[in-house]
Amino acid sequence: MMLPDPVAAPHEATVLLAEKFESIQGEGPWTGQRCVFVRFSRCNLTCGWCDEKSTWDWNRYHPAEVSSHVPVRELVAWVLERDVDLLVITGGEPMIQQPAMIALAAGVGSEVRVQVETNGTQAPQPELRELVDLWVVSPKLSNSGVDYGRRIVPSALKALRSTGRAAFKFVVADHGDFTEIDKLAADFGLDPATIWVMPEGESPAKVTAGVELLRGPAAARGWQVSTRLHILNDVR
Ligand code: SF4
Numbered sequence: 001m002m003l004p005d006p007v008a009a010p011h012e013a014t015v016l017l018a019e020k021f022e023s024i025q026g027e028g029p030w031t032g033q034r035c036v037f038v039r040f041s042r043c044n045l046t047c048g049w050c051d052e053k054s055t056w057d058w059n060r061y062h063p064a065e066v067s068s069h070v071p072v073r074e075l076v077a078w079v080l081e082r083d084v085d086l087l088v089i090t091g092g093e094p095m096i097q098q099p100a101m102i103a104l105a106a107g108v109g110s111e112v113r114v115q116v117e118t119n120g121t122q123a124p125q126p127e128l129r130e131l132v133d134l135w136v137v138s139p140k141l142s143n144s145g146v147d148y149g150r151r152i153v154p155s156a157l158k159a160l161r162s163t164g165r166a167a168f169k170f171v172v173a174d175h176g177d178f179t180e181i182d183k184l185a186a187d188f189g190l191d192p193a194t195i196w197v198m199p200e201g202e203s204p205a206k207v208t209a210g211v212e213l214l215r216g217p218a219a220a221r222g223w224q225v226s227t228r229l230h231i232l233n234d235v236r
Contacts, residue, residue, distance in 0.1 A: 013072040013103040016041045018055050018092060020075065022082050026230035028136045028196055029167045030115060035086035036079055038104065040094040041067035045119055048145035049173070049200060055092035072100060076107035088115045095122035105131035120168075121151065123159035135166040141180045143173040143200070157188050169196040169226060172210070178217050192222035204232045 018041040025033045041063070043056040050057075054066040079087055087108055094101055095118050105114045105128065113133040120137040137160050140151040160166045168190050170181050178197075185195060197218050199210020207228045218225045 013100055014069040015072055015075060015100040015104065016067055016097060017070040017075070018052075018067050020078060022084065024229065025086070025088060025115070026228055027198060027226050028117075028169050029134065029224075030086065031226065031229060033086050034084045035088050035115070036082050036084055037088045037090055038075060038079070040089065040091045040097050040100070042096060043091055043093040043119075044096055044121060045093065045140060045144070045146050045151060047140055049143070049171075051202065052092060072103040072107060075104055079104075079108050079112065085111060086113045086115060088117065090117040093119055093122070095119075095124070098122070098125050098128055102127045102131065118160070119151070120157050120160055121153040123153075123156040124163070129163055132163070133165060135160050135163060136169050137166050138169045138171065139184060141170060141173075141177050143171070143177060152184070154188070161188060161190065161194075167194050167196055167224075169198055171200050172197050172214060173200040175213075175217070178221075182221070193224075195221070195223040196226045197223055198226040198228065201228070202231060204234070207231050 018039040020036065020038045022036050025031055025035050039055070041055045046056065054061045089101055089104065094116060102125065108114070114131055115134045115136060116132050117136045117138065120139045124132070137157070139157065140146055144151060170177070172178070181195070181197065184190070185192070197214050199207055199214060201207045201210050211225055211227050214225050
């Protein structure tokens with residue numbers, strides 16, 4: 001098939017890439033599944049607690065040291081060599097490079113499931129919509145420090161919800177966050193079965209305690225709870 005136009009290179013589809021690695025999915029509906037992660041560089045938000053600031057925070061990192069343009073065909077070959085059936089496209093915010101996402105998702109073929117991790121501020125283009133098996137949408141709350149108008153884009157959230165293949169995953173820092181999630185769920189008609197809450201935390205102790213705190217309020221609302229396996233087990 002014809003690959004879509006590249007993001008930056010004129011003759012070949014490329015990804016502005018931060019990193020790629022093989023691991024297991026540590027969060028959300030497909031926790032524990034073997035997969036490959038392809039992390040796109042750059043983000044359109046600036047969350048205070050972001051654990052991937054090397055994709056966008058140029059006060060701390062130099063873009064040339066933490067990202068590079070990689071041909072999509074190289075990434076496709078790398079994914080297919082790994083012999084796993086799950087590709088996780090993450091970031092940063094990968095949806096700001098949709099032509100590259102389309103080329104990558106189409107290139108790996110239907111034998112490899114495609115999961116996209118997104119902050120939910122960008123609506124998917126029709127071609128991409130058809131290629132993604134699971135959208136893990138993480139709308140940011142006020143605990144991110146980002147203004148509401150930047151982090152909540154109604155048209156994008158509605159478009160992602162309408163795929164019928166979206167899970168909405170929220171990072172919870174304290175109990176007050178439940179009130180915000182309740183309001184977003186009501187405003188955007190989110191099915192409780194598609195809502196996941198996950199504790200903020202960069203240590204096993206904090207994640208374990210956080211899961212315990214989330215269980216009761218989540219169960220009362222019919223929501224799901226996600227752990228963070230990569231932090232509990234100190235693996236990537
Ligand atoms: S949307 Fe995600 S990658 Fe972007 S700043 Fe927020 S936490 Fe970091």
